[in-house]
Amino acid sequence: MKFGYFDDSRKEYVINTPKTPYPWINYLGNQGFFSLISNTAGGYSFYMDARLRRITRYRYNNVPLDMGGRYFYINDNGTVWNPGWSPVKTELDEYECRHGMGYTIIKGKKNGLKAEVTFFVPQNYDGEVQQVVLTNEGSEAKNFAIFSMAEWCLWDAQDDCTNFQRNFSTGRVEIEDSTIYHVTEYRDRRNHYAFYTVNDTIDGYDTDRDAFLGSIYNGWDNPETVKAGKASNSFADGWSPIASHYKKITLAPGESKTLIYILGYAENPQDKKFASEKPANLLTREAWVLNKEKAYAMIDKYNTPEKVAAGLEELRTTWEKLLSIYKVDTPDDKVNRMVNIWNQYQCMVTFNLSRSASYFESGIGRGMGFRDSNQDILGFVHQIPERARERLIDIASTQLSDGGCYHQYQPLTKKGNADIGGDFSDDPLWMILSVASYIKETGDWGILDANVPFDDDPEGKHTMLEHLNVSFYHIVNNLGPHGLPLAMRADWNDCINLSCFSDTPGESFQTYTNPKFKAEGGYSKIAESVFVAALFTYTGPAYVGILEHLGKADEAAKAQAEIDKMKKNTMESAFDGEWFLRAYDANGEKMGSHECEEGKIFIEPQGFAVMSEIGKDVGADIKTLDSIDKYLNCEYGLVLNNPAFTKYYIQYGEISTYPGGYKENAGIFTHNNAWIICAEAYVGRGEKAFEYYSKIAPAFTEETSDIHKTEPYVYGQMIGGKDAKNFGQGKNSWLTGTAAWNMVAISQYILGVKPEFDGLRVDPSIPSAWDGFKVVRQFRGDTYEIEVKNPDHICKGVKKLVVDGNEVAGCIVPVAGDGKTHKVEVVLG
Numbered sequence: 001m002k003f004g005y006f007d008d009s010r011k012e013y014v015i016n017t018p019k020t021p022y023p024w025i026n027y028l029g030n031q032g033f034f035s036l037i038s039n040t041a042g043g044y045s046f047y048m049d050a051r052l053r054r055i056t057r058y059r060y061n062n063v064p065l066d067m068g069g070r071y072f073y074i075n076d077n078g079t080v081w082n083p084g085w086s087p088v089k090t091e092l093d094e095y096e097c098r099h100g101m102g103y104t105i106i107k108g109k110k111n112g113l114k115a116e117v118t119f120f121v122p123q124n125y126d127g128e129v130q131q132v133v134l135t136n137e138g139s140e141a142k143n144f145a146i147f148s149m150a151e152w153c154l155w156d157a158q159d160d161c162t163n164f165q166r167n168f169s170t171g172r173v174e175i176e177d178s179t180i181y182h183v184t185e186y187r188d189r190r191n192h193y194a195f196y197t198v199n200d201t202i203d204g205y206d207t208d209r210d211a212f213l214g215s216i217y218n219g220w221d222n223p224e225t226v227k228a229g230k231a232s233n234s235f236a237d238g239w240s241p242i243a244s245h246y247k248k249i250t251l252a253p254g255e256s257k258t259l260i261y262i263l264g265y266a267e268n269p270q271d272k273k274f275a276s277e278k279p280a281n282l283l284t285r286e287a288w289v290l291n292k293e294k295a296y297a298m299i300d301k302y303n304t305p306e307k308v309a310a311g312l313e314e315l316r317t318t319w320e321k322l323l324s325i326y327k328v329d330t331p332d333d334k335v336n337r338m339v340n341i342w343n344q345y346q347c348m349v350t351f352n353l354s355r356s357a358s359y360f361e362s363g364i365g366r367g368m369g370f371r372d373s374n375q376d377i378l379g380f381v382h383q384i385p386e387r388a389r390e391r392l393i394d395i396a397s398t399q400l401s402d403g404g405c406y407h408q409y410q411p412l413t414k415k416g417n418a419d420i421g422g423d424f425s426d427d428p429l430w431m432i433l434s435v436a437s438y439i440k441e442t443g444d445w446g447i448l449d450a451n452v453p454f455d456d457d458p459e460g461k462h463t464m465l466e467h468l469n470v471s472f473y474h475i476v477n478n479l480g481p482h483g484l485p486l487a488m489r490a491d492w493n494d495c496i497n498l499s500c501f502s503d504t505p506g507e508s509f510q511t512y513t514n515p516k517f518k519a520e521g522g523y524s525k526i527a528e529s530v531f532v533a534a535l536f537t538y539t540g541p542a543y544v545g546i547l548e549h550l551g552k553a554d555e556a557a558k559a560q561a562e563i564d565k566m567k568k569n570t571m572e573s574a575f576d577g578e579w580f581l582r583a584y585d586a587n588g589e590k591m592g593s594h595e596c597e598e599g600k601i602f603i604e605p606q607g608f609a610v611m612s613e614i615g616k617d618v619g620a621d622i623k624t625l626d627s628i629d630k631y632l633n634c635e636y637g638l639v640l641n642n643p644a645f646t647k648y649y650i651q652y653g654e655i656s657t658y659p660g661g662y663k664e665n666a667g668i669f670t671h672n673n674a675w676i677i678c679a680e681a682y683v684g685r686g687e688k689a690f691e692y693y694s695k696i697a698p699a700f701t702e703e704t705s706d707i708h709k710t711e712p713y714v715y716g717q718m719i720g721g722k723d724a725k726n727f728g729q730g731k732n733s734w735l736t737g738t739a740a741w742n743m744v745a746i747s748q749y750i751l752g753v754k755p756e757f758d759g760l761r762v763d764p765s766i767p768s769a770w771d772g773f774k775v776v777r778q779f780r781g782d783t784y785e786i787e788v789k790n791p792d793h794i795c796k797g798v799k800k801l802v803v804d805g806n807e808v809a810g811c812i813v814p815v816a817g818d819g820k821t822h823k824v825e826v827v828l829g
Helices: 209-213 224-228 293-301 305-323 333-353 370-380 385-396 427-442 445-449 464-476 515-520 530-549 553-574 604-611 620-631 670-682 686-696 698-708 738-750
Strands: 004-007 012-015 025-028 033-038 043-047 054-056 070-076 079-081 094-099 103-110 113-120 127-136 142-155 173-176 179-182 192-198 204-208 241-251 256-267 326-329 716-719 730-733 753-756 759-762 772-779 782-789 798-803 812-814 821-828
Touching: 025 103, 025 333, 033 127, 054 256, 070 113, 070 127, 070 224, 079 103, 113 305, 127 142, 127 241, 127 305, 142 192, 142 224, 142 256, 173 204, 179 241, 179 293, 192 241, 192 293, 204 209, 209 224, 209 241, 241 256, 256 293, 256 305, 305 333, 326 333, 333 370, 333 385, 333 698, 333 738, 370 385, 370 427, 370 738, 385 427, 385 445, 385 464, 427 445, 427 464, 427 530, 427 753, 445 464, 464 530, 464 553, 530 553, 530 604, 604 620, 604 670, 620 670, 670 686, 670 716, 670 738, 686 698, 686 738, 738 753, 753 772, 759 782, 798 812
Parallel strands: 782 821
Antiparallel strands: 004 012, 012 094, 025 033, 033 043, 043 054, 054 142, 070 079, 070 142, 094 103, 103 113, 113 127, 127 256, 142 241, 173 179, 179 192, 192 256, 204 241, 326 772, 716 730, 753 759, 759 812, 772 782, 798 821
16 A cells, blocks of 8 residues: 655655654755754754754654654634644645655645645755645635644753753743744853744744643643634743744735745854843843844845745755766666765765664664764775775774774764764674775775874874774784684674673663673683674675775785684684574574574675675575575575574574564564575575565655555665564664665665776676666766676676777776766677
């Protein structure tokens, strides 16, 4: 069942009912100011950091869902309704939501009155613009009232939702003309404020939540002020501040009126926090007055429909440019839709926010992930390489000098999040992969010489190359009895915690130090990760390639020897006959073996082991992939492990705490599905790679939206597996490494257009039924128009490569470096 449709020409997903199975959201903002907005106008806004600079309040896990946001209420002669249906939920005569690239348009119509609201965050602007167009489509004049509403969060979202004994006494506002300013704690310790304004005179306002709702027993669906048709002109004094504008409007038949609301954020230097005079038209309870010069400038920038139109056009132009860097034309419209629009769009969102702020992540408990952000770079580096470079330096700066690192950091402070801790054994390897991907994309070898401090030596002079070196040898220097990497606290799968042994409710599996291992540094020196071993052999060659390019032959040979040794150890101690083990636990017992009662096979190590060609000479690669197909494949994708755990295995940590089929316990974890897609394409089985791709790519799941529940235009983290009661149900949408890795899987492995240190590799692995496809790819200042022909209808194998009329040996297109457009013809055979 569908709840909307793709409008590819406008790059929008159109939702034609407000009653989607779950709130279907969009992200506004691409730089410093961000908003989440649902198809019913729920959501919240923040500046830079969803915890430390939250602007509007949102209540997670509420019943009903998605209460709070930015609402417009219309009272049309006693009929109260919202353009987005919620929260009043008056049935509308017409409804439509269009989620586009950085903007959302919500249209509602009731009793001949239409309201169209456009929400967007302009480029280089710290605010959300909301343009409301009201049109009388009836035959008689309309007299009605419109009320805006935004509820202020008291900045620190963690404190805001816990410290009520203080927060119910701190709220402060100022009101000047049609602008309501949120100034809680500004007089004291803060240099930032927020504001909500409208570009017209108003007939009243409310800034106190209780006054707006009329009773502590009323909710957002039943505000007394709106029902009464008149604001109470309340002034927040402590308690819970909001911002609501009240406007009376009269429209003749066919007449329209446009109102422009702006929700903004601004900072002042410490010595310019306060104004010198108090304007006569200002309402405040304080002698001090906020310096509003930045707000005035922001308001002036978008206070007319013409200025709003210009801002929208600039945003559209920005996205057209970003999405023009990699474009495809394949025989499958759903592939085109994902690659050309939605997958790249989602990659940008994950770059901006890592895993911090969604409808499943509150922005309170998590910052920017070390592992997460490094992987995210793989999917978007071609779009904004200069920001990728900046991000890489930020991430590396949270690394420790021994190669370990904080698992997360806060985007506002760029400091490691000590509450989450470190010693996640896979983290350092992703940095090697992301830096190598950046260099392959840009040819910018200078990043290796950039001065990048270590977290434990912030004043030291260190280079990015040093960071790669300690990342590589952090693995080499932490091996277990089988010569495999120590699992430490977790190893990508945060729910496999081989050092936790927790039987106490509420104990963190990722940060808890079991007394048994306290003397050993907090984690077992026996438990080993086969996944990290496979990842090491997959990422290590990139480090070797960097060293070879720099002329460091001896160091390259030394590193390669470690990779070869790891391959040998993995094959000898971790190949289970038909697939690779998952780990050795702290007792030295196998995990993910045919010898195990449950959890006999895991997905994670298999793809990287295959692409590293571990045991290829004895057929380990094909045996492994066949086992995945046999045991892990199901209708909606590949489950993470099989059989699902039905008992609690204390030695494994969090993984077996989930019911079978959910999350890491045999759920379909779409992130690691991509590694198998890549592996199948790598060995030349393009049809199997495409089968797996099409099972999880959102555009292919649209028809089952009633089962899937989450948005049909973006990836989620997981889907209920074959053991789950809710088989096929999606969860944790938007902020997932699935976005970047599936962009890599389809663009670099299936379509096979992959940047390398010395050029652009074109080596597809596609369904044999395809006649071919086309790709336009900007690369290091040049544009390559690539046409792949498949006359013999095979999956993989380049028979001929022609660049600008000249045949080139192999399958790598050399870098031209002349800023021109080049024709590339590839014939498979």
